[in-house]
Amino acid sequence: MEELDHDRLSSLPKEILHCILSRLPEKDVARTSVLSKTWLDTWYTFPILSFSTGRFMQMSPLQPMKDGERMRKILGLEFCDYVKRSILRFWDQNLTIKEFKLWVYVDCFGLDHILKDVDILIKLACECGVE
Structure with missing residues (x-):
């Protein structure tokens, strides 16, 4: 029996792979x-x-509720930067975003720090043609 050394699934068109991922x-x-x-x-x-401050916080070694106001602001900025880079990746490749989900638990980062950034992220996603 001849051993398969080719991954046939990976050779499918990207649209089909996206369908599998969905x-x-x-x-x-x-x-x-x-x-x-x-x-x-x-x-x-x-x-x-799909972005969630809750998932982002689980990945972070820092605890903003314990580490104070300054740390919450830093983590909020890091979260927004992560989302922004992901959106811009689509912008740079001229790709359309079919679905954009953003869950923000404002107590994690403080309302004052993140509200303006969330608005900017939503506008940026819309400019990338969210369907």
Whole structure:
């Protein structure tokens, strides 16, 4: 029996790979990026963007509620920068965002620090043609 040395799934058109990703939980979608260069590129161009301050906080070693006002502001800026870079990746490649989800738990970062940035992020996503 001849051994398969070619990943046939990765050779499918990107639109089909995106369709496959759209049926997976968000965590699993991100996990596919380590499978191969093809899957990393597919993940980078996956047109469903979903961001949550809660998930972002789980990844952070810092605890803004314990570390004070200054730390909340820093983390809020880092979160907004992460979302902005993700949106701009689509802008740079002239890709359309099919779905944009943004969950912001304002107590994490403080309302004053993040409200203006959230408005900017939503406008930027709209400029990238969210369907």
